Amino acid sequence: IFAELDTDQSGFLTLAELQAALAKAGGAVSLEQSEAVFRAMDTNSDGEISLEEFTKGLSDAMEGEEAAMSESPALAAFRELDTDGSGFIDLQELRVALDAAARARPSEEVVEAIFREIDANGDGVISFEEFARVYAK
Numbered sequence: 279i280f281a282e283l284d285t286d287q288s289g290f291l292t293l294a295e296l297q298a299a300l301a302k303a304g305g306a307v308s309l310e311q312s313e314a315v316f317r318a319m320d321t322n323s324d325g326e327i328s329l330e331e332f333t334k335g336l337s338d339a340m341e342g343e344e345a346a347m348s349e350s351p352a353l354a355a356f357r358e359l360d361t362d363g364s365g366f367i368d369l370q371e372l373r374v375a376l377d378a379a380a381r382a383r384p385s386e387e388v389v390e391a392i393f394r395e396i397d398a399n400g401d402g403v404i405s406f407e408e409f410a411r412v413y414a415k
Contacts, residue, residue, distance in 0.1 A: 280329050290326035291319075352413040356406050366403035369393050 283291055283299045291299075296319075297312035319327045319335035327335070359367050359375050373389050384392075396404050396412050 280332050283332075288326075290328055291332060292326060296327065352410045353406065355413060356409045359409075364403075366405055367409060368403050372396075372404070 280291070281287075283295055285295055285298075286292075293312065293316050296316050297307065297309070300307040300312055300315060315335075316327065317323075319331050321331050321334070356367070359371055361371050361374070362368075369390070372393050373386075376384050376389055376392070393404070394400075396408055398408050398411070399405075
């Protein structure tokens with residue numbers, strides 16, 4: 279695979295070669311996404327990806343996918359509630375989830391009380407750690 283991606287046969291992948299490969303494999307990939315992947319794989323920061331760096335990067339990516347596929351039920355539930363993908367559950371996201379789960383719509387006071395109970399540090403958002411503490415009960 280590496281040899282096919284190394285179109286100039288230099289023995290290293292450039293950002294342009296990696297970007298072309300990502301676009302071919304997954305469709306539209308932004309420059310920012312390509313650069314993020316490149317930086318992650320270019321572990322010695324020399325501006326090119328060696329075969330060793332490429333192999334390690336693919337191995338790490340595959341391990342990450344396996345871990346994601348076997349994520350905990352708490353993490354899966356958290357991600358479902360975190361509809362904006364911010365990494366936190368805000369009051370509106372909790373309100374929507376409680377509205378969907380309850381037979382009768384809970385009052386605003388009840389929703390806010392539940393939110394305050396879960397938001398242990400009082401920062402106005404529910405982190406995964408705060409959610410997992412309650413989820414485990």
